[in-house]
Amino acid sequence: MGSLIVFVGLILMAVGIIGVIRPMKRLYVPTRGRAVLAVILGLVILSAGAVRDREANQMARHSAQAVGTSGTSAPSDLVLISSREYESASAGFHYVEGQVKNVADTPFRDVMAVVTWTDNEGNAVRSDTAVIHFNPILPGQTSAFKTVSRSDPAMSGYSVAFKTRSGDILEVADQRTR
Secondary structure, rough: HHHHHHHHHHHHHHHHHHHOOOOOOOHHHHHHHHHHHHHHHHHHHHHOOOOHHHHHHHHHHHHHHHHOOOOOOOOOOOOEEEEEEEEEOOOEEEEEEEEEEEEOOOOOOOOOOEEEEOOOOOEEEEEEEEEEOOOOOOOOOOEEEEEEOOOOOOOOOEEEEEEOOOOOOOOOEOOOOO
């Protein structure tokens, strides 16, 4: 999704630059102002796409480190008990559903499951989020989660991480049976 946003930003910038550098004779000052606005809007959209790509890659790196590693020194907030991936009957969507348990001494509000889909080389393809079923999730409580993603032929694997709606990444211990 971030790549599409970057592409739209580049197109807007190109249109705006052409309007500023090579104005047509019948264009007036307000049109030149629109061209400058298109350049500025293009830069904003370009930045938003780059930020979204960077966040997806950071979340993929974090979930690769946090989920599936053992012996980490940081205490876990949550335990990933199970997850499974499947494709819809119409082959347009991929689902990841599972269960997560709060092993901390405090409840967590607005916990979101973050599923990052990767290609064969481990690069992030897309990232989708969904709020887990129980809000708040209390100490010792187990909650289900389910994310939905549009299918993409590049998707070959996934990782699961958890964060709060405010963006705090929660430490996760992977206790899925394989």
